[in-house]
Every structure is written in C-alpha cells, then in structure tokens.
Amino acid sequence: MSISHAINAAQTGLKVSGLRADVVATNVANASTPGYVRRSIILSETLVGGRTSGVSSTGVVRATDSGLTSERMTLSSNVAQSSLMASTWQVLSSRIGDDAEGTGLFSKLSNFESALSAAVASPESGTQLSALLDAANSAVNELNSLSQLVTQQRTEADREIADGVNVVNAALKQVEELNGLLAGMDRTTAQAAALMDDRQRALDTISEYLPIEAVPRDGGTIDVVTSEGVYLVAGTAKQLEFTPGNAFGPNMTVDNGALSKLMVGDLELTPGASSYAAVSSGMFGALFTLRDADLPAFGAQLDTIANDLVSRLSNDAIDPTKVAGEFGLFVDTGTPGDPGLAGRIDINAQIDPTQGGSIWRLRDGIGAASEGPPGNNSILSAMSDAFTAIQSMNANGIEGSFSATDLVAHVASMTGQTRISHETALSAASTQHDLMMEAELSETGVDIDSQMQDLLAIEQAYAANARVIEIANQMLQRLMEI
Structure with missing residues (x-):
C-alpha cells in the first residue's frame, strides 16, 4: 500500500x-x-x-424487532382495557361498601335496620323516630347518589369515547403523512429514523384504544389494520365515526338508537356488536363495555334493591291505616316499572316533616288522622318483620333468598368479586406487558x-x-x- x-x-x-x-x-x-x-x-x-x-x-x-413490538402493542391494549375496568369497579365497590362500619349503601341499610329495631323497642321516643327517619333518608340519598353515579360514569365513558376517536383519527392521519414523507426519502438517513420513531409513537397511541397491527408495504410505508381485520390505514387514513350523547337516562341504549355506535365507513367496530369488526380490547373495549353493559347492569341491580325496599314496606299488612295498594315508607316518585327507580326512590311525604308530613305517622300509620298511643309499636314491629323477612329473588343477575340488608350485602359481594376479577386481570396483563417491554427494550x-x-x-x-x-x-x- x-x-x-x-x-x-x-x-x-x-x-x-x-x-x-x-x-x-x-x-x-x-x-x-x-x-x-x-x-x-x-x-x-x-x-x-x-x-x-x-x-x-x-x-x-x-x-427493530417487529414481532416484539407487535406483541407489546397488543398487550398495551389489554392493559389499557384492564386498567379502566379495574379503576371503575373499584369506585363502584367502595361506594356500595361491604362493611356495616363503612359509609356505603350496605352501611346505610344496616343503620336503618338498627334504627328500626330501636324504634320498635321505644315507640314513644321521638328521638328514636327521628333517628329512624334520618336512617331512611340516608338510605334513600345513597341510592339516589349511586344511581346518579351510574349516569355520570356512563356520560363520562361516552365523552371519553368521543375524545378517543379524535385522538385515534389524528394519529391515523399522522401515520398517513409520515408514510408519504418516508416514501420519498432515503430511509437510511438519520432524518428517516426520526420519522419512523414518530410513526411508531402514533401507532402506540392508537394501540391504547384498540388492538392494531402494522403491515409493512413497499417504499417503507405501512398499513394499519385492527386485530379483527379492518384496515384503518391503507394508503390513506380512514376515520372513525362516533357521535357523543347530550344526555343520559337508564333506558338509553345502542339497540334503541339512543346511543352512538363506533363506525368506520359501513363497518361497525362497537365492542360487543355482532359485526366481525367489533373491537375486542383497548380503551374503546372498556369504555363501550362500561357504557352499554356493566354500568346499566349495576344500575339495574340498584333498582332491584330500591324496588325491594319499596315493596317490602308497602305491604298492606303492615299499616292498616293506609289505602290498599298505596306506597308505605318508601315511594317511587316516577312511573312504577320504569328503569331508574334507584334514582327516584324517596320518603313518603306523609311521614317526612320537610315535605309537610308528620313523623309520628311512622308509628301510628300513614293514613292516621291523629297521633295514637305512644307505646303502640305494632306498625313499627310489622315494618321490622317485613324488612328482615327472607324473600326469594331472581332478577338482574341476583338469585337467592334474602332479607333487605342481605340483598344489599349480596350485591356488594358481587360488586367486590367483579372488582377483584378485573384487578387480577390487570395484574396479569401488566406483568406480561412489562416483560414484553423489557424484552423489546433489550433489543431496541x-x-x-x-x-x-x-x-x-x-x-x-x-x-x-x-x-x-x-x-x-x-x-x-x-x-x-x-
């Protein structure tokens, strides 16, 4: 040389x-x-x-390792879904409670049962009658609040779906634009590497909402397709379509057209739909499941509890002074039989002083013209017997024989089991995701x-x-x- x-x-x-x-x-x-x-x-x-x-x-x-990245994106969808489901059911479980010493519905009904027993023992005590009315109001207010929580959670889920659609649509458009830039440049440059990083970040954003795969094409471009086989980017980016609701009621569903579906062109991506394209995971999977299935089912169980209270204490055998077939201590302020009873249940105005009633009617009867003997506890005793009576039930996923308090405890147990199930799923998904993330980082x-x-x-x-x-x-x- x-x-x-x-x-x-x-x-x-x-x-x-x-x-x-x-x-x-x-x-x-x-x-x-x-x-x-x-x-x-x-x-x-x-x-x-x-x-x-x-x-x-x-x-x-x-x-790069396309296999590890694809698997990690799939697990990201699972983690996003499990995380939202677990956090939502944690809120519901804590609100209904499973401890008589807590502040949830179970505690309110337990306090009402204790106050009713105390009133039976001392029917002449105005203090005990006031305590009983306060306990009844607390139970009613908690049911109303829980029903409102269900509506609020469904409304928030609907709004988050709309926000997520905007995020996904923007990310899909970004992938299209980055594809165009990469197709016209030398892909071995530092600039091309930075653009590919940006494109992967956009894919990661999309994968949090629904499971996707990236399909390499000629010229350094990619197509984006859902796990179910729906192309979201094929040359050009398609746009998800969703219309958020303005108001929510317990009878509003996708089936009756009151709530929007998730669409891409003529294909329905709504989780739970019969379409082959229905999304199975991600934030959209969780949000639609909560909005259309889990929260309505929980609301229906609250309605079952409210209906049990109304019907138990409206039994004509309890109070001979009231008109047959009329409500007792608890009333439905709407149309009986309509969904949403937990949000409508209230105290009978004849008993509630704040509504112009008289508290002594708790002891002497709703239809009593005047106060009776202060030591007469027959109506209060009948109310206690009706409240603690074991009754069979098979409605809205609740099956068995319960007293009024046992029914709430059973629903609280079911809610807690659902919470634990979702927390377990989240733990498993998070562990798998972390392992896959570490494997991907070790390679890339x-x-x-x-x-x-x-x-x-x-x-x-x-x-x-x-x-x-x-x-x-x-x-x-x-x-x-x-």
Whole structure:
C-alpha cells in the first residue's frame, strides 16, 4: 500500500469514527426518550480499482424487532382495557361498601335496620323516630347518589369515547403523512429514523384504544389494520365515526338508537356488536363495555334493591291505616316499572316533616288522622318483620333468598368479586406487558454501558487512524529531506 493510499484509508476511518461517535452521543442523549429506538452506522468497505481504499458509511439503521413490538402493542391494549375496568369497579365497590362500619349503601341499610329495631323497642321516643327517619333518608340519598353515579360514569365513558376517536383519527392521519414523507426519502438517513420513531409513537397511541397491527408495504410505508381485520390505514387514513350523547337516562341504549355506535365507513367496530369488526380490547373495549353493559347492569341491580325496599314496606299488612295498594315508607316518585327507580326512590311525604308530613305517622300509620298511643309499636314491629323477612329473588343477575340488608350485602359481594376479577386481570396483563417491554427494550433500546464500550472502541479506532496519518506525515517529511 502506498503512502497516499494509507492516508486516504486513515482519513475515511477518521470520518466514520466521527459519525459513529455522533450516533453514540445521540443514543445516550435519548436513552430515556419515550419511543426512541437505538441507531447504529452501517459500515462498508471502500474499493477503488478492486483494491481496498478505506471504509465508508452507507447510512443509519434503527434497531427493530417487529414481532416484539407487535406483541407489546397488543398487550398495551389489554392493559389499557384492564386498567379502566379495574379503576371503575373499584369506585363502584367502595361506594356500595361491604362493611356495616363503612359509609356505603350496605352501611346505610344496616343503620336503618338498627334504627328500626330501636324504634320498635321505644315507640314513644321521638328521638328514636327521628333517628329512624334520618336512617331512611340516608338510605334513600345513597341510592339516589349511586344511581346518579351510574349516569355520570356512563356520560363520562361516552365523552371519553368521543375524545378517543379524535385522538385515534389524528394519529391515523399522522401515520398517513409520515408514510408519504418516508416514501420519498432515503430511509437510511438519520432524518428517516426520526420519522419512523414518530410513526411508531402514533401507532402506540392508537394501540391504547384498540388492538392494531402494522403491515409493512413497499417504499417503507405501512398499513394499519385492527386485530379483527379492518384496515384503518391503507394508503390513506380512514376515520372513525362516533357521535357523543347530550344526555343520559337508564333506558338509553345502542339497540334503541339512543346511543352512538363506533363506525368506520359501513363497518361497525362497537365492542360487543355482532359485526366481525367489533373491537375486542383497548380503551374503546372498556369504555363501550362500561357504557352499554356493566354500568346499566349495576344500575339495574340498584333498582332491584330500591324496588325491594319499596315493596317490602308497602305491604298492606303492615299499616292498616293506609289505602290498599298505596306506597308505605318508601315511594317511587316516577312511573312504577320504569328503569331508574334507584334514582327516584324517596320518603313518603306523609311521614317526612320537610315535605309537610308528620313523623309520628311512622308509628301510628300513614293514613292516621291523629297521633295514637305512644307505646303502640305494632306498625313499627310489622315494618321490622317485613324488612328482615327472607324473600326469594331472581332478577338482574341476583338469585337467592334474602332479607333487605342481605340483598344489599349480596350485591356488594358481587360488586367486590367483579372488582377483584378485573384487578387480577390487570395484574396479569401488566406483568406480561412489562416483560414484553423489557424484552423489546433489550433489543431496541439504548444500553448506556454498551454505548460507553462502543465509544471506547471508537476512540481507539480514531486514535489509530490519527496515528497512521501522523506516521505517514513523518515518512513524507523524511522523504522530502533526502
């Protein structure tokens, strides 16, 4: 090799070492940047006239593993779904309660039962009658509040679906635009690597709402397709369609047209729909399940509890003074039989002083013209017997024989079991996701220690090439002196 060839080869080595150092510095600087994928320089031998003439860089390559990334995106959808379901059922479980010492519905009904027993023992006590009325009001208010919570949660789910549709549509459009940019450029450049990172971030955003897969196409572009086989990006981005509701009622459903479906063109993606395209996971899976299935079912169980209270204490055998068939202590202020009774249940106005009634009618009867003997506890005793009587039930997923308090305890237990089930699913999904994330990072992420080792090797290569040039320079000077 001539001196000139040696100098040229060393110069290419210096140039490539500088490029490699820049890439390592970029990797280290972005080690904690979400969505950043490790870069490396592609090296190749430079040949001139069939002879080696140094080294050159032919581009930048991203460390990728499409299999791990695809599996991680699927697990991201599962985690998003499980997380929302678990958090929602945790709220519902805590509100209904499972402890008489708590503040939930179970506690309110337990307090009412205790106050009723105390009133039976001391019917002449105005304090006990007031305590009984307060306990009844607390139970009613808690049922009303829980019913309102169900409506609020359904409304929020509907709004979050609309927000999610906007997010997904924007991300799909971004994928389309990035596809266009990548198709027209050298994909071995640092700029192309950054665009690919941006595109993967957009895919990660979409995968939180519904499970998707990226299908590579010619020219560096990709198509985006749901796990069910619906193309969301095929050259151009399609748009999800959803219309949020303005108001919510217990009788509003997708089937009766009161609530919007999730559509892509003529295909229905609504989770739970009979369409093959129906979404099975992700935030959309959780939000639609809550809005259309879980929350309405929970509301129906609250209605069952409210109906049990109304019917038990409206039994004509309890109070001989009231008109047969009329309500007792608890009343339905709407149309009997309509859904949403838990939100309408109230105290009988004849008993409630705040509504113009008289509290002594708790003891003497709703239809009593005047106060009776203060020691007469027959009506209160009959109310207690009706409240604690074991009755069979098979409605809205509730089956068995219960007293009024036992019924609430049973629903609280069912709610708690559902919460635990979703928390278990979340734990399993999170564990799998974390393991897959670690596996993906080990293949595509930035290992600082490894990058520092590479930097030391680059430093040695740079020093060696610089030494070659120095020696060649000394040789040339000696030749000039001869």
